[in-house]
Amino acid sequence: MKSPHKFVAFLAGVTLAFPTTAVAGTNFDDCLTKVRNGTFGVGVDVGGTDDRGYPVANVSLATGITYSRCIQVCGGGQEPFQWSVFSQQFSSWLLPWLALVSQLPFGANDKLDNLDSVLLTVGSPTLAAYSLTLTVLNSRWVTRRLAPYTYPNVRNAIHILSSLQQSPIRVLKEGGLLASLIVLPQNDDWWTELTEWIDFTHTWSISAATSIAWVVIAYVFTVIDSFTLGITNSINSNGQGVGSLWLWLLPIVIGWLQISPKCDSARLSSAVERANKLAHVATDDGHVVPVKEAQTEARAIELTLTEVDDLRRDEKCTAPIFNYARFLPWVQAVEDVSEAFQAASDHFHNHDSVDPSIDWVTVERGQKPNERNRVGTRTQVENYCTPWQPAERPRSRWGPKVVSRMFLASALALMLQWGTAGAALIQVWYTPTRGLGCRSASYLLYAVLSTIVWMLLVTSSILTHYASTTQYHFEGRAIRHWPARAARRASIIFRCxxxxxxxxxxxxxxxxxxxxxxxxxxxxxxxxSVFWLRDHAYNVIALQPGDVTSITSAWIGGVCLAGGTAIICVGFINVFIDPPLPD
Structure with missing residues (x-):
């Protein structure tokens, strides 16, 4: 798998922009000392406050100062940069997560597409968790969808369709291609060989296990250190919130490693092309010939990686985070295959031969039908795989149970995003001065933008599917009505x-x-916390025992919330992954 390690190195290299020595800046302890010494008076209006922001009658007992007095006494500058604090906090709380990004699955031939997938994953954990959950639910759905059918190669079909979620798959029924692939005994090798050729994995390795262990151990140790070494030590630079904010990455990486997505575009293309060389098709006179001799370049199941269409660009990228874009087209491809297997299974159950003039040859229960009962003309093969369907109930363009899977995937994705970001927000919110400040606002903005990205791209995928299916062809040209044209433009705009x-x-x-x-x-x-307190803003400089207790409770609650959310997501993946295949 190809990983954009240069991007990760760039993120880590940003730290070089910071100076390596302390520079002059504001000292808030000195500011509070001046207020306590009576430099600005001794009344309640001199700007001294307690840890709740209320003016104190005795300024010598002040633990904070009002925002207006802070600006006057301390100025608008920041505290001096301290390399020792920065390097310790960065290496403990942030660097392990940046390193873990390299363990995400990629696979596109274009490095820009791989970088695109990194930015989407880091920029929208909601979208990453949505695609991950959708992949797990789809594998379970396709298994249940095809498991009742008894025709040969159903088990292989489930494995192939589930594995090709990371690819832009197209199923063609015209010319008897799909029906021949399912019915003809000569195509049994196609199903078997393709199943083996795409059975490569991006799964657990020493590197992946070491990276995850490093992150978990570093997170646990730094959480313990933050409590045991003293909460008041560099409290505003403490990485409790940062650690919780990035905890979403752990279940995402673990989930993809367990799923082992088939996302290497080159290997996928090679596997499908090799398998299609083994495919056969029925002819009008009842003979069976290799597809390559059938005067057509089309194949029953093929990948459209090389086709250029700006509307469906994200479907072509095999990085798993783009599974959200392939969801609806993939469901339609599965439905095409499912309907064909259903019809063939029904005929098999009724002991119907493909060619009605050939008597049924009895076989043992659980065995394949006799090869004589699996051959016929192209029309007979197509009829054998065509299910009866009432004219008043045409097949939906969306597919069965897509809304329920999208809803469940969305719920889990939002839970992971807001569980981790919410934990970070709580930890910073209850660190004096309480309320919405620059740190908590930055976490809130990150979670909000992540959710907006997810909404825009999922909406774009829905509009793309609508625009792709709401058209007809006339004289070789695709004709779209104005709703489809509007959906196409909106989809591209939302995606960008x-x-x-x-x-x-x-x-x-x-x-x-x-x-x-x-x-x-x-x-x-x-x-x-001017964002929250506005005219009543104040700066707590000296912490009291009650403040430490409140901070400790908030930090413990944040760790439990973020960790619990991550554990729930990992548990969900483990419960739903690897559904039992039919015998």
């Missing part, structure tokens, strides 16, 4: 807007974490 937002959000989350470790947010404005 979503990707731009994801790129910004991925850079924003890294930069905001660096800002926190580098004391960029340690200024009067950010420390006073």
């Amino acid at each position: 807007l979503g990707k731009l937002t994801a790129a910004f959000n991925s850079l924003w989350v890294v930069v905001s974490c660096l800002f926190q470790f580098g004391s960029f947010f340690d200024n009067c404005y950010c420390n006073s």
Whole structure:
């Protein structure tokens, strides 16, 4: 698998932009000392406050100062940058997560597509979790969909269709291609060989296991250290919130490693092309010939990786995060195959030969039908795989149970995103000064933009499917009515807007974490939670025992919330993954 390690190195290299020595800046302890010493008076209006922001009658007991007094006494600058604090916090709380990004599955031949998938994953964990959950649910659905059928090669069909979720798959029924692939005994090798050729994995390795273990151990140790070494030590630079914010990455990486997505575009194309060389098709006179001799370039099942269509661009990228874009077309491909297997199974159950003039040859229960009963003319083969369907109930363009799977995948994705981001928000919110400040606002913005990216791209995929299926052809040209044309334009706009937002959000989350470790947010404005308190903003400088207790409770609650959310997601994947295949 190809991984954009250069991008990860770039993110880590951003730290070089920070100076390696402390520079002059604001000292909030000195500011509070001046207020306590009575430099600005001794009354309740001098700007001294308690840890709740209320003015204190005795300024010598003040633990904070109002925002207006903070600006006056301390200025608008930040506290001095301290390399020792920055390097320790960055290497403990952020660097392991950036390294773990390299363990995400990629596979596109184009490096830009791989970079695109990194930016989408980091910029929208909601979208990454949605595609992951949808993949698991789809594998379970296709298994249940085809499991009742008894015709040969159903088991292989389930494996192939489930594995090709990472590819733009197209199923062609015209010319008896799909029916021949299912019915003819000469095509049994096609199913067997393709199943083996696509059975390559991007799964557990020493590198992946080491990376995950490093992240887990580093996270546990840093959480313990943050409590045992003293909460008041560099409290505003502490990475508790950062660690919780990035915890979504752990279930995403573990989930993909367990699924082992088939996302190497070159190997997938090679496997399908090799298998299609083995395919046979029935002719009008009842003979069976290789497809390559049938005067057609089309195949029953093929990948459309090389086709150019700006509307369906994301479907061509085999990185698993783009499974959201392939969901609806993949469901339609599965339905085509399912209907053909259903009809063939029904005929098999009724002991019907493909050629009605050939008597049925009895076989043992559980055995394949006799080869004599699996051959016929092209029309007979097509009729054998055509299910009866009432004219008043045409097949839906969307597919069965797509809404329920999308709803469940969305619920789990939103839970993971807002469970981790919410934990980070709580941990910073209850760190004095309480309320929405620069740090908590940056976490909130990250989660909001992640959700917006997910909404834009999922909506784009729905509009793409609608525009692709709402058209007809006349004299070789695709004709679209105005709703389809409008859906096409809106889909492309939403997709571009979503990707731009994801790129910004991925850079924003890294930069905001660096800002926190580098004391960029340690200024009067950010420390006073002006976003939330407005005219009543104040800056708590000296913590009291009650503050430490409150902070400890909030940090423990945040760790439990983020960790519990991640565990639930991993547990969900393990429960639904690998459904039992039919015998």
